[in-house]
Amino acid sequence: MEEWINELEEDVFELIKNKRFVQLKQLLSEMQPADIAEIFEQATDKDIPVLFRILPKELAAEVFVEFDSDKQEILVNSFSDSELREVLDELFMDDAADIVEEMPATVAKRILKNTDANTRRQINQLLAYPDDSAGSIMTTEYIDLKRTMTVDEAFDRIRKIGFDTETIYTCYVIGSRRKLFGTISLRDLLLSGKDEIIGDIMDENVVSAHTLDNKEDVAAMFERYDMLALPVVDSEGRLVGIVTVDDAIDVIQEAASEDIELMAAILPSEKTYLKTGVFETFKSRIPWLLFLMISATFTGAIISSFEARLAQCIALVAFIPMLMGTGGNAGSQTSVSVIRALSLGDIEFKDIMRVIWKELRVAVIIGVVLGVINFIKLYLVDFLWLHTFDTGAELVEMATICLTLIFVIIVAKMLGAALPIIAKKIGLDPAVMASPLVTTILDAVSLLIYFGIAAALVL
Amino acid sequence: MEEWINELEEDVFELIKNKRFVQLKQLLSEMQPADIAEIFEQATDKDIPVLFRILPKELAAEVFVEFDSDKQEILVNSFSDSELREVLDELFMDDAADIVEEMPATVAKRILKNTDANTRRQINQLLAYPDDSAGSIMTTEYIDLKRTMTVDEAFDRIRKIGFDTETIYTCYVIGSRRKLFGTISLRDLLLSGKDEIIGDIMDENVVSAHTLDNKEDVAAMFERYDMLALPVVDSEGRLVGIVTVDDAIDVIQEAASEDIELMAAILPSEKTYLKTGVFETFKSRIPWLLFLMISATFTGAIISSFEARLAQCIALVAFIPMLMGTGGNAGSQTSVSVIRALSLGDIEFKDIMRVIWKELRVAVIIGVVLGVINFIKLYLVDFLWLHTFDTGAELVEMATICLTLIFVIIVAKMLGAALPIIAKKIGLDPAVMASPLVTTILDAVSLLIYFGIAAALVL
Numbered sequence: 001m002e003e004w005i006n007e008l009e010e011d012v013f014e015l016i017k018n019k020r021f022v023q024l025k026q027l028l029s030e031m032q033p034a035d036i037a038e039i040f041e042q043a044t045d046k047d048i049p050v051l052f053r054i055l056p057k058e059l060a061a062e063v064f065v066e067f068d069s070d071k072q073e074i075l076v077n078s079f080s081d082s083e084l085r086e087v088l089d090e091l092f093m094d095d096a097a098d099i100v101e102e103m104p105a106t107v108a109k110r111i112l113k114n115t116d117a118n119t120r121r122q123i124n125q126l127l128a129y130p131d132d133s134a135g136s137i138m139t140t141e142y143i144d145l146k147r148t149m150t151v152d153e154a155f156d157r158i159r160k161i162g163f164d165t166e167t168i169y170t171c172y173v174i175g176s177r178r179k180l181f182g183t184i185s186l187r188d189l190l191l192s193g194k195d196e197i198i199g200d201i202m203d204e205n206v207v208s209a210h211t212l213d214n215k216e217d218v219a220a221m222f223e224r225y226d227m228l229a230l231p232v233v234d235s236e237g238r239l240v241g242i243v244t245v246d247d248a249i250d251v252i253q254e255a256a257s258e259d260i261e262l263m264a265a266i267l268p269s270e271k272t273y274l275k276t277g278v279f280e281t282f283k284s285r286i287p288w289l290l291f292l293m294i295s296a297t298f299t300g301a302i303i304s305s306f307e308a309r310l311a312q313c314i315a316l317v318a319f320i321p322m323l324m325g326t327g328g329n330a331g332s333q334t335s336v337s338v339i340r341a342l343s344l345g346d347i348e349f350k351d352i353m354r355v356i357w358k359e360l361r362v363a364v365i366i367g368v369v370l371g372v373i374n375f376i377k378l379y380l381v382d383f384l385w386l387h388t389f390d391t392g393a394e395l396v397e398m399a400t401i402c403l404t405l406i407f408v409i410i411v412a413k414m415l416g417a418a419l420p421i422i423a424k425k426i427g428l429d430p431a432v433m434a435s436p437l438v439t440t441i442l443d444a445v446s447l448l449i450y451f452g453i454a455a456a457l458v459l
Numbered sequence: 460m461e462e463w464i465n466e467l468e469e470d471v472f473e474l475i476k477n478k479r480f481v482q483l484k485q486l487l488s489e490m491q492p493a494d495i496a497e498i499f500e501q502a503t504d505k506d507i508p509v510l511f512r513i514l515p516k517e518l519a520a521e522v523f524v525e526f527d528s529d530k531q532e533i534l535v536n537s538f539s540d541s542e543l544r545e546v547l548d549e550l551f552m553d554d555a556a557d558i559v560e561e562m563p564a565t566v567a568k569r570i571l572k573n574t575d576a577n578t579r580r581q582i583n584q585l586l587a588y589p590d591d592s593a594g595s596i597m598t599t600e601y602i603d604l605k606r607t608m609t610v611d612e613a614f615d616r617i618r619k620i621g622f623d624t625e626t627i628y629t630c631y632v633i634g635s636r637r638k639l640f641g642t643i644s645l646r647d648l649l650l651s652g653k654d655e656i657i658g659d660i661m662d663e664n665v666v667s668a669h670t671l672d673n674k675e676d677v678a679a680m681f682e683r684y685d686m687l688a689l690p691v692v693d694s695e696g697r698l699v700g701i702v703t704v705d706d707a708i709d710v711i712q713e714a715a716s717e718d719i720e721l722m723a724a725i726l727p728s729e730k731t732y733l734k735t736g737v738f739e740t741f742k743s744r745i746p747w748l749l750f751l752m753i754s755a756t757f758t759g760a761i762i763s764s765f766e767a768r769l770a771q772c773i774a775l776v777a778f779i780p781m782l783m784g785t786g787g788n789a790g791s792q793t794s795v796s797v798i799r800a801l802s803l804g805d806i807e808f809k810d811i812m813r814v815i816w817k818e819l820r821v822a823v824i825i826g827v828v829l830g831v832i833n834f835i836k837l838y839l840v841d842f843l844w845l846h847t848f849d850t851g852a853e854l855v856e857m858a859t860i861c862l863t864l865i866f867v868i869i870v871a872k873m874l875g876a877a878l879p880i881i882a883k884k885i886g887l888d889p890a891v892m893a894s895p896l897v898t899t900i901l902d903a904v905s906l907l908i909y910f911g912i913a914a915a916l917v918l
Contacts, residue, residue: 030663030664031664032664032666032683032684034683034684155649158649159649159650162646162649162650163650168646168649169628169645169646169687186628186645186649187621187627187628190614190617190618190621190627190645191618191621191622204489205489205490205491207491222708223705223708223709223712224491224493225491225493226705228628228687228704245687245704245708246682246685248708249681249682249704249707249708249711250682252708252711252712252715253682253711253715253803256711256712256715256719257799257803259719260715260718260719260722260795260799261795261796261799263719263722263723263795264722264791264792264794264795264796264893265788265791265792266792266795266796272800272803272805273796273797273799273800273805273806273814274800274805274806274810274813274814274817278817278820278821278824279824281796281817281821282821282824282825285789285792285821285825286825286828286829288788288792289785289788289789289792289825289829290828290829290832292784292785292788293781293784293785293829293832293833294836296780296781296784296785297781297836297840299780299781299784300777300778300780300781300841301777301845303776303777303779303780304774304777304845307773307774307776307777310773310776311770311773314766314769314770315763315766317762317766317769317776318759318760318762318763318766319759320762320779320780321755321758321759321762321779321780321783321902321906322752322755322756322758322759324780324783325751325752325755325758325898325899325902326748326751326752326755328898329724329747329748329751329895330744330748332723332724332895333723333724333725333744333747333748335723336719336720336722336723336725337720337723337725337732337740338732340716340719340720340732341731341732341733344712344716344731346731346732346733347732347733351733354733355732355733358733358737358740361737362737362740362741362744365737365738365741366741366744366745366748369745369749370745370748370749370752373749373752374752377753377756381756382759386760386763434723436788436791439784439787440784443780443784447780
C-alpha cells in the first residue's frame with residue numbers, strides 16, 4: 001500500500017512543478033481524500049492553500065477533514081470568509097465540532113462566526129460533552145421518521161434530507177420531543193411494500209447508548225452487534241445523535257494504542273509517531289521512567305541490607321538478574337492478558353477469583369517446569385562446567401535458586417492477575433498495572449523471597 | 460453493559476426452570492443474537508439444543524454464528540439433516556466457511572453434504588485462501604449490477620437478490636467475466652433519477668484489495684477510507700468477493716490483541732481469556748519464558764566473571780537492578796512505540812534513520828535528566844543518609860552509576876528503535892522485538908557498560 005502512494009506523490013509534485021493544473025485536478029479527482037491529504041501534507045505551508053483550491057468543492061471538504069490540525073489551521077487562516085463557509089457547509093457536524101475543538105481560540109471563533117445559528121448551537125452542544133463520552137463522538141444529523149409514515153413517505157424524506165446526513169442506512173423513528181421508538185434499516189425499507197406503515201415494520205428492540213456512556217464501551221457495542229450506526233439518547237430517552245461505524249473504528253484503534261502505550265510506561269498521546277516532536281515524546285516518557293527509577297531504590301536497599309552476607313556468597317548475586325527477569329516476564333504475561341481481557345469485556349470484577357484460580361494453576365505448572373529445567377541447567381552448566389559454585393554447599397545453593405524461581409513465578413502471576421482487576425474496580429486504568437509497575441514491585445518481592453530462602457538454607 | 464446481561468440471564472434461566480417457553484420465546488426474540496449466545500453458553504451441553512430450538516428460524520442462525528466452535532459442534536451434532544439445512548440456508552457464505560473450518564473433519568463433511576453444489580463450491584473456494592489473506596475474510600454474496608442498467612432496474616435487482624447478501628449499501632458494477640468496473644452506493648442510487656444509467660453515475664475510482672493481500676492491511680484500508688465494504692479482486696481484476704466492515708473490525712481487534720500478546724512474550728491465541736484452558740495458557744506462555752530464562756545465563760555469566768572484583772566493591776551490586784530496570788523500561792518504551800507505529804502504517808523501513816535520529820535526541824535528554832536526578836538522589840539519600848558508600852571513592856562510584864545510566868538509556872532507545880524495524884524488513888513480526896527480548900539483550904548490555912565504566916574508574 002505504501003509504494004503506490006509514493007509514486008502518486010511524485011506524479012502530483014511533478015505536475016505542480018510544471019504548473020499543469022488541469023491534469024493535476026483530473027488526477028486528484030480520481031484519488032481518495034485520505035491519500036490526497038497525505039500527499040498535500042508534504043507540501044510547504046505556502047503551497048497547501050494553493051493546492052487545496054484546485055480541488056472540487058465537495059472533495060475539498062473531505063480532504064480538509066483528513067488533514068491534521070496544524071494544516072487545518074494554516075488553511076482556515078488562508079481562507080476568505082466565503083471560502084470558509086463553503087468548506088464548513090460540506091462538513092458533517094461531528095467533524096466540524098472536532099475541528100473547532102482543535103483550533104486556537106481566535107480561529108475557532110472565526111469558524112463559529114461563519115456558521116449559521118443552528119449549526120453553531122449544535123457544534124457547541126457537541127463540544128460540551130466530556131472527551132471520553134459517546135456524546136463527544138456522535139453526530140447530530142440523521143434520518144428521522146415518524147411511526148405513522150408509509151414506506152413511500154419515508155423514501156421521500158430520505159431523498160429530501162439524505163444529502164446532509166452521514167448515513168441513510170439506518171433511520172430513526174421518533175415521536176414527540178424526539179423520543180426514540182425504534183429503528184428501521186434502509187434495507188428493510190427497500191424490501192418492504194410501499195404502503196406499509198413504519199410503525200408496523202420498525203425494529204423496536206433498539207440497541208442505544210447514553211450521551212455520557214464511555215466511548216470505548218460504545219465502540220465495543222459495534223463489535224458485539226455488527227452495527228453500522230448506534231443511536232445516542234439523553235437521560236429522558238430522547239434521540240440526540242448517532243455514532244457511525246467509522247468513528248467507532250477510530251475509537252477502537254485509539255483505545256488499543258492507549259493500552260499499549262500505558263503497558264510500556266508511556267503517557268498516551270493522540271498524535272502519530274513521526275508527528276510527535278522530540279520534546280513531546282520526552283514529556284510522555286519521562287514521568288514513568290523517573291518514577292520507576294526512584295522505586296528501584298527499594299531493590300537497591302534490599303540488596304544493600306544483605307551486603308555483608310552477600311559478599312561471602314557472591315555466587316548467588318549472579319542469579320539475581322535471571323530471577324528478577326523471569327519473575328517480571330511471568331508477571332507481565334499475566335497482567336497483560338488480564339488487561340486485554342478487561343478491555344475487550346471478556347472478564348469483569350466478579351471473575352476475579354476465577355482468574356486468580358486459573359493463574360495459580362498455570363503458575364504452578366510453569367514454576368515447576370522452569371524450576372526443574374533450571375536445576376538441570378545449573379548442575380550441568382554452572383556446577384560441572386563453569387564451576388560457578390565452589391562453596392561446598394552447591395546443592396543447597398542450587399536448590400535455593402530453583403525454589404526462589406518457583407515462588408517468584410507464583411507470586412508474579414498472582415499479582416499480575418489481581419492488580420489490574422483491582423485497579424479497574426477502584427477506577428484506575430488497568431493498563432497502568434502492566435509490565436513496568438508490576439515488574440518493579442516484583443523486583444523487590446523477588447529479592448525478598450530469594451534472600452529469605454537463602455537465609456534459611458545457606459547464609 | 461455487564462449488569463443488565465446478568466439480570467437477563469437470570470430471567471432466562473428462571474423461565475427455563477419453570478418451563479415457561481412461550482414467555483421465553485417472546486423475551487428472546489427481543490434480544491440481540493450476541494446476548495442470546497452469551498446467555499445460552501452458560502447452559503449445560505444438553506440444554507443448549509433445547510434452548511436453540513425455541514428461537515425463530517432467522518434469529519437462530521444469527522445466534523448460531525455467535526457461538527464458539529465447541530457449542531456449534533454440539534448443536535450440529537444434535538441437528539437432524541433438515542434442521543442443519545435450515546440453519547445453513549440462513550448463513551452468509553463467509554460465516555459458513557468459518558464454521559466448516561473450525562469443525563472436526565466428520566462434522567465439516569456432514570455440513571458440506573447438506574449444502575447445495577453451488578454453496579459447497581463457494582465454501583471450498585473461501586477455505587482455500589491463506590489464513591491471513593483478504594480472501595479468508597471476504598464473503599461471496601454481493602449485489603452486482605451492469606453498466607447498462609437504469610437506476611430503476613438496479614433497484615429491481617437489489618429487491619430480488621438483496622435478501623441473501625450481507626450488505627446492499629454498496630453495489631458492484633461488473634462486466635463480462637465479472638470484471639469490476641465501478642461501485643455505486645445505495646445512497647447515490649436513491650438520490651439519483653430513476654432513468655439514469657448506472658454506467659454514467661457509478662464511481663470508477665474503486666478502492667479494492669487483492670485476494671492474497673494481508674487481511675490486516677485490508678482492515679487498515681477501512682480505517683483510512685471510512686468504507687462499509689471493500690471489493691476483493693483476483694489477479695485478473697475479476698470481482699471474487701467483498702469484505703464488510705464488521706469483519707474488518709474483528710481483524711483490527713485481533714491484530715491489536717496479537718501485538719499486545721507478543722509484546723508480553725505470549726504466543727497469540729484466538730480464544731478469549733476465560734475460554735482458554737489452563738494447559739493451553741501454559742503452552743502459550745512457557746516457550747518465551749524458557750527462552751528468556753536461558754538467555755539470562757549471559758547476564759549471570761557476566762556478573763560471575765566480575766565476581767572477585769565485585770566482592771571488594773559490593774556497593775555497586777545494589778544498583779544493578781535499578782540500571783537494568785531503567786534500561787529495560789527505556790528500551791521498551793521505544794520498541795513498543797515503534798511497533799505500534801509500524802502496525803498502524805505510520806512508519807516503514809525507509810523511515811529508519813528518522814526514527815533513530817528522533818530517538819537519539821529523546822534518549823540524550825532523558826538520559827541527562829535521569830542521570831542528574833539520580834546523582835542528586837545518590838548523594839542525598841545513599842551517601843549522606845544511608846551511608847551506602849563508605850569506600851572513600853564515593854564520588855567516583857556515584858559518577859559510574861550515573862554515567863552508566865545515561866549510556867544504558869541511549870543504547871536502550873537505539874536498540875528499541877532499530878530492532879523492530881529491522882525485524883519487519885527481514886519478514887519477522889516486529890512485535891516479537893518488544894519488551895522481553897529487548898530487555899534481555901539490554902540486561903547483558905547494561906552490565907557490560909556498567910562493569911566497563913567501573914573497571915575504568917573504580918575497580
